[in-house]
Amino acid sequence: MTSPSHGGDPEFESQRAHTILFAQEVLKDVLRSIKPDQQETERLAHFVEFITKKVEEIAERLSIELEVMLVGSAARGTWIRGEHDLDLFLAFDPSETRAELELNGIEIGKAVVNEDYSDEEFHCVSYEKEYAEHPYIRATFEDREGSRYEVDIVPCFAVSDPTKIESAVDRTPFHNRYVLSKIRGIEDEVRLLKQFMKGMGVYGSELRRQGFSGYLTELLVIRYGSFLDVIKAAATSWKKGTRIDIESHGRYRGDDPLVVIDPVDPMRNVAAALSLDNLSRFIDGATRFLERPGIEFFFPPPPEEIDEDELREVINERGTRLLFIVFDRPPVVDDILFPQLRRSAQAVVDLLHREGFRMYRGAATWADSEHAVILLELEVSRLPGIKKHTGPPVWSRKHASRFRHKYKESRFGIYIENGRYVVEIKREHTDAKELLNARLREIALGKNLKKAPFAIIDGEEIMGVLKGKEFKVFLRGYFFSHRDCL
Amino acid sequence: MTSPSHGGDPEFESQRAHTILFAQEVLKDVLRSIKPDQQETERLAHFVEFITKKVEEIAERLSIELEVMLVGSAARGTWIRGEHDLDLFLAFDPSETRAELELNGIEIGKAVVNEDYSDEEFHCVSYEKEYAEHPYIRATFEDREGSRYEVDIVPCFAVSDPTKIESAVDRTPFHNRYVLSKIRGIEDEVRLLKQFMKGMGVYGSELRRQGFSGYLTELLVIRYGSFLDVIKAAATSWKKGTRIDIESHGRYRGDDPLVVIDPVDPMRNVAAALSLDNLSRFIDGATRFLERPGIEFFFPPPPEEIDEDELREVINERGTRLLFIVFDRPPVVDDILFPQLRRSAQAVVDLLHREGFRMYRGAATWADSEHAVILLELEVSRLPGIKKHTGPPVWSRKHASRFRHKYKESRFGIYIENGRYVVEIKREHTDAKELLNARLREIALGKNLKKAPFAIIDGEEIMGVLKGKEFKVFLRGYFFSHRDCL
Incomplete structure (x- = not known):
């Protein structure tokens, strides 16, 4: 990539090349910390197989028809070492009612956590009922070495087309298929971007955080090709109002700070939850990283308390x-x-x-x-104890007369300023x-x-x-x- | 005068008629206080004759050619009892230079005050040199009863047409002629209006006061016919931007609070010095006078001091x-x-x-x-001891980078608000x-x-x-x- 403004300056180009080399060293270091090793990857795959089979068995036992589907970062190979948050979706036929779906979803979830695991490789240590668009079960499992796995068991409708969804979760399987079709070979780039955003404090699309979602980081890497290319784009061309439309099909009209058209839904902005200030923090961070790459962008010192x-x-x-x-x-x-x-x-x-x-x-x-x-x-x-109360212009006849009579006992009298009556009234x-x-x-x-x-x-x-x-x-x-x- | 909105309401009309009758009683009372009696009028005329003759004699003695002209309220019969401020204009031929005019004007003025008055009916008690557009002499005379007369002896050019004036005082003789041609019979109405404006504190066009000039009050009475008609017009139809053009020849383009086109100069606003708040005070006073006429509008209690x-x-x-x-x-x-x-x-x-x-x-x-x-x-x-210093948007590249480096040591760090860098700087x-x-x-x-x-x-x-x-x-x-x- 050559910069149009410095293209002819050899010293600048050499310094730039040096910085990029140094950045690549930093990224290798970071990856050593955040990329799961082979053992961890295998164990997770093993757990996924175990839990998928378990849910399928239970569904069959209860005569509930559904398809079990692993989605999210575990499915796409973009999770960060030690983070074992699995999204297990139960896809129901769209002919069912929402009430049936919720009931069956919870029934299966509860059966999964209440199963007898005494002879099994994994066992459930706790669970909670959570509420998003549907209620769902969040369960924590543990293996014999004490490694933990958090599983969200979420019911959804297996709609034929993303425009026919009944709730946001129905879209997730489409996201999953889209990302899987594009992400092979660049999973580590996603891991780097997520970790960088965590370091900046802008990762996570929860309404408290208003940052970048996992899916959004994947799309950015798909769009630009690598972590560094996302960073370069943000540092050199992003601003408030930037639009990214990988499939060139966007019909979204909002003026959010950043618009990233959903490849599976032309009417949706994947970055809708991102606040202007978090977008700005990311642009700022990307710029500073390119100026002086360093591992501290990914792993900042722990924040201090005030006393x-x-x-x-x-x-x-x-x-x-x-x-x-x-x-x-x-x-x-x-x-x-x-x-x-x-x-x-x-x-x-x-x-x-x-x-x-x-x-x-x-x-x-x-x-x-x-x-x-x-x-x-x-x-x-x-x-102060008083505030100015400005009335009508003196030439507004009826209003003027009403104002004058209303305030005739006013402590400091009525005066005229810029052609209008003014009185001082007590500030409560x-x-x-x-x-x-x-x-x-x-x-x-x-x-x-x-x-x-x-x-x-x-x-x-x-x-x-x-x-x-x-x-x-x-x-x-x-x-x-x-x-x-x- | 019938009001369009209340024309059909007999009770309102009767109350209104009653108020007008009462107002007319008030005006009679006021006039008794402010109209000079016959004796005062005669004595003033006598002094005018005396001083005019004196100036003419002196001019002849000094071989200076000019015409002596009484202008202002004394000339027009619109002065208020006890106020003996005379404007004696010395009209020179416009072929003279400004320097000659000023020299000759002062020479005559000084000769007038230095004359020997020991055997005369009036004598000069003091004088000062004043400065307006030209320097001039202000002299105070006294008669044998101790009545005083203040005379401004002001040089001007006797131009043939008001568009050919060299300074504002050259216009005054034209004003004088215009008012004299229209004012016969309504002089007392002017006196009432002046006194009313004094009561409101809006009389006088000096730059300190920014009120109504004497000439302006005369024009208003000429335009509306009487004191009460001026008051009614102000109360019912005046507002910011009102234009009055007696001769329907105005070409003045300013947007002063009140525009009254000079009958002798279509390019001039006679009310140019009037401030919006003084115009408003007059409209306010007129409105209140019509609601409840009273002598206190003309003679308010003396203002009190604060201790x-x-x-x-x-x-x-x-x-x-x-x-x-x-x-x-x-x-x-x-x-x-x-x-x-x-x-x-x-x-x-x-x-x-x-x-x-x-x-x-x-x-x-x-x-x-x-x-x-x-x-x-x-x-x-x-x-507070700090103030916010807002910098460029983070995506403005060069500016952003410069700002970031300039403030990198900032005590409270750099933060981002609405997409811009912000630092706290010390308030001096x-x-x-x-x-x-x-x-x-x-x-x-x-x-x-x-x-x-x-x-x-x-x-x-x-x-x-x-x-x-x-x-x-x-x-x-x-x-x-x-x-x-x-």
């Missing part, structure tokens, strides 16, 4: 006001919670602006199993915390957060309320941007 | 921050000072906004013979007063103010610096809007 002294110092130095809205976490999964939490944060920011307060940065959100938090950093959090809440305590319930908050008890915590007092390591890592990351620029 | 306790209380109650920029007044007249003071105030407001502070109201200006003051009332006058001045002390000299201030020493005074400390009654009246008026709404 009370450092928080006090940071607050003092910034001089902004930190307010934390701490909700008791409602009993919903992250994919339900985070959209609500973000919408609520936006409503809070809008309220603060409407009332004349000023944010320093956009609100940040965080949650663990007990709490859901909106972090607000304000530039202006205290305001001069402090942002006071305002939030009084009005948080009124403003649009999500269905579950609406009823959740909350408290508003001021500045460093948060350290007495949220004491977990994860929160302290989040808070330090907020101030010191560890994820963004290494 | 230290009240100021403290007001500052406390408003919770805003008051900053006063107090300049030593440069030795220039108000018409030079005030435009500079206002431009400076705007530059200060722009600086404060640029740096993130927030005004509560627009800056106000005030001056006396010693000080020139800009009053700033801030809603936000203290800010966290307090508005500090900022102004440091940067006032840099920003565009007028020619004379630029070099004037200044101090920035915080809140109630101003009472120790500006102790005069006028300032205290101004300050109380600022808070309590006494001028604006009675």
Whole structure:
């Protein structure tokens, strides 16, 4: 690949070639850490055979007709060493109802986890019922050496065409077939890209994360051919609004930050969940990697926690006001919670602006199993006791007269500014915390957060309320941007 | 006059008629106070005759050819009782040079004031040299009863046509002739309108005041026929942008708040000096007068001063921050000072906004013979120790890379917001007063103010610096809007 602007500069070209060579050394190192060895690959294949056969037997025993199908990274050979997350899909005939599918899916899932494994090579150590578009069973198995395998047993419809799907999971088998047809020989490139994105903190399309999905990384490698070529494309040509359409059939009209048309569905953007800032972080990371390749992009040092002294110092130095809205976490999964939490944060920011307060940065959100938090950093959090109330132009007759009579007792009188009447009215809440305590319930908050008890915590007092390591890592990351620029 | 919307409502019409009758009673009362009696009229005529003859004699003695001409309200019979401000114009042949005109004008003016009046009915008690478009002499005469007459002796060119004027004063004789040809019989209506505007605080077209000139009041009465008809027009149909063109010949293109085409010059707006807020105050006053006529519109109670306790209380109650920029007044007249003071105030407001502070109201200006003051009332006058510095989008390659390298040592790191790099940089001045002390000299201030020493005074400390009654009246008026709404 030659750069149009430096094509004629031999020194630049030589330096560039040197950097690429060095990058390739780095990638070899990384691959040594993330590529499963032969033994691991064989054991996983063995488990897949075992569990597929088990599910087929149980289905036959229960007289339920279906096809068992391994999908996801295990099926495609793109998983990362030590990550044994298997997606086992139960494909039902589309003539069944959704209710039958859900019932049968759960019945088989439960039978699988409750089976007697005492004489078997693998046994089930725990399971949970999870909810996505359908309910499904997530089970953890262990072999005799103690290696673990997490299996999601997910029912879907075996539709004939991806445009006939009833829910998103029905599309997955098509993704699986598409990727399998293209990925042979470049699986390691996918592993590198996933690990790089993990290092950047932009891997995972869950609504909490808003990053790149596994399928998206596979498509990018299919499109560009290798990890380095994806990185070069991102660093030199991607921007907000970039469109990638491998099959040149896209009919998607959205203006998402990045559009990657699904090869199996021209109406779908595979990157719909990706936020602008995560796209930007990836472009930024790719650019910096090409400038100075290094293993730390894939394996950054573990993020640090903030402690009370450092928080006090940071607050003092910034001089902004930190307010934390701490909700008791409602009993919903992250994919339900985070959209609500973000919408609520936006409503809070809008309220603060409407009332004349000023944010320093956009609100940040965080949650663990007990709490859901909106972090607000304000530039202006205290305001005068009065606010200007601007009325109609004096020449608007009826309105003017009504305004004049309504405010005739106004403490500071009525004055005229830019041709309009103005009065000073009392500001009900001069402090942002006071305002939030009084009005948080009124403003649009999500269905579950609406009823959740909350408290508003001021500045460093948060350290007495949220004491977990994860929160302290989040808070330090907020101030010191560890994820963004290494 | 019937109102289109209430024409059919007998109760409304009867109430309206009653209000108009009452208004007419009020106007009679007002006129009793402001119309000169016969004795005063005769004495003024007598003085005019005396001073005109005196100037003519002196001109002849000095062999200077000119025509002496009384213009202004005394010439038109529209002056208010007790106000004996005479404009005596010396009309020179336009073939003379401007330098000759100025020399001869001053020579005659000085001869007039230095004459020996020991045996005369009137004598000169004092005089000053003033500067407008030309230098001129302002003299004060007294008669034997102690009545005073102030005479401006102003040189001008006797041009043949108002389009051929060399300076604004050359136009005045044309104004005089025009008004004299139309004003017979409605002089008292002009007196009422002037007094009403004085009561509102909107009379006077000096640059400090930005109100209605005497000539403008005369034109309004000529256009509408009477005081009450001017008031009705203002209350029911005037607004920002209203155009009045008595001679239907206007070719003026400006978008001033009010446009009144000069009957003697189609290219000129007689109301060019009128500010939007003074136009609005007049419309507001006219509307309120028609709702409830009263003598207090013409003779409002004298404005009150603020004292230290009240100021403290007001500052406390408003919770805003008051900053006063107090300049030593440069030795220039108000018409030079005030435009500079206002431009400076705007530059200060722009600086404060640029740096993130927030005004509560627009800056106000005030001056006396010693000080020139800009009053700033801030809603936000203290800010955090850091400010956000937003860089280029991460995908802008060259710019992005430059920004990243420039700020790589940034205390809080570089983060990404809306696709752009952002860093926190130290805010140099966290307090508005500090900022102004440091940067006032840099920003565009007028020619004379630029070099004037200044101090920035915080809140109630101003009472120790500006102790005069006028300032205290101004300050109380600022808070309590006494001028604006009675």
